[in-house]
Ligand SMILES: Nc1ncnc2c1ncn2[C@@H]1O[C@H](COP(=O)(O)OP(=O)(O)OP(=O)(O)O)[C@@H](O)[C@H]1O
């Protein structure tokens with residue numbers, strides 16, 4: 001579960017998040033959408049403290065991560081993140097990418113981590129690439145490895161920041177399929193995306209951000225059929 | 241033109257023995273310079289004002305004054321300050337190591353900053369602590385990119401090591417000089433010394449290429 005209360009974030013004078021309050025329940029899949037610059041990435045990055053909130057409070061599970069006493073590194077182990085540009089470690093093989101953090105951060109044995117890594121690579125359909133370097137993979141394959149790498153830490157929550165935006169169109173589907181099957185396992189997920197079809201089909205709720213504010217928070221069928229705010233209407237007209 | 245190597249031939253082994261001295265100085269100074277250079281580079285990017293200031297000042301001083309001066313200052317300065325004599329070899333290692341660290345730290349700093357900042361974020365997002373992140377993720381990628389620059393620094397160090405002659409270390413250069421004095425012919429022994437340095441530099445260049453090739457296996 002993720003609970004966000006009155007979250008503010010400023011970069012210098014620029015206020016990017018202007019008080020966001022919402023709750024993402026255990027096992028819920030939430031799509032975060034909105035125009036460019038509305039603060040979607042910043043919102044997501046606050047949830048694992050890659051950005052430090054200026055004001056407000058955030059809980060992951062029953063732990064308040066904005067509490068000064070909280071060990072940020074520990075929190076991040078429970079929150080997986082997938083980036084638009086993958087950020088695989090280029091000097092490590094696929095399997096090493098997936099096993100590095102479990103071994104070095106969680107203290108798993110190499111054998112344990114590799115068994116789990118192979119199992120995860122199977123899930124994303126890439127076990128035959130275990131010993132390749134990332135430079136030999138396509139974008140879609142890289143992103144699936146990145147998902148496996150995040151899952152290898154057994155996170156309670158997964159954050160996705162436009163995971164398919166940097167992909168060639170023919171590779172978008174393979175990544176969305178992996179995310180869809182992950183959603184079906186009951187993983188709590190927050191996904192920033194421009195894939196409206198995916199949001200409609202997979203998300204339990206849509207959060208629409210505009211100008212740093214949470215303008216709408218509704219189930220997808222409601223949001224897409226009859227957006228309440230003018231800003232969401234305009235946004236959807238442009239997107240669809 | 242009269243070049244006559246015949247008188248020098250018996251002394252060639254004597255000059256060649258200087259290679260060991262030169263190499264020993266270069267290897268230890270390079271190690272010191274690398275380790276200390278990494279530490280200085282981390283100080284420069286670490287965001288702690290005092291450390292950044294120290295590392296910047298250090299670099300500025302060591303780059304801004306002649307190497308020979310640093311060497312002589314250490315060789316004669318340490319005994320004067322501490323009362324303990326220092327041999328030419330440790331003095332040379334310290335001087336070249338400290339000097340090289342200044343250059344190496346700049347190379348490494350640039351190399352670290354050139355690593356995609358997404359790498360840092362990916363590591364942080366996985367909960368990887370700063371030290372491990374630097375050691376296992378950022379530095380290996382930085383080193384790959386800056387290997388040619390580091391090799392260059394090592395080559396410079398090898399050639400510059402000839403200035404230890406001024407404090408009397410028996411390196412290639414000094415031996416050539418001594419032989420020249422004995423037979424009153426300087427050109428021949430100095431040419432031989434020149435060849436030795438050139439061969440050493442070529443070997444280092446080859447070594448660098450081989451290392452680079454190995455590091456490139458991931459692309
Ligand atoms: N580190 C930063 N320093 C200064 N300004 C920033 C920083 N990160 C983001 N911003 C600014 O905050 C605003 C929101 O950025 P954010 O990346 O959260 O938007 P977004 O909704 O994800 O947009 P996009 O759809 O283009 O990814 C933008 O105006 C951006 O320029």
Ligand SMILES: [Mg+2]
Nearest residue numbers: 040041042162
């Ligand atoms: Mg964004």
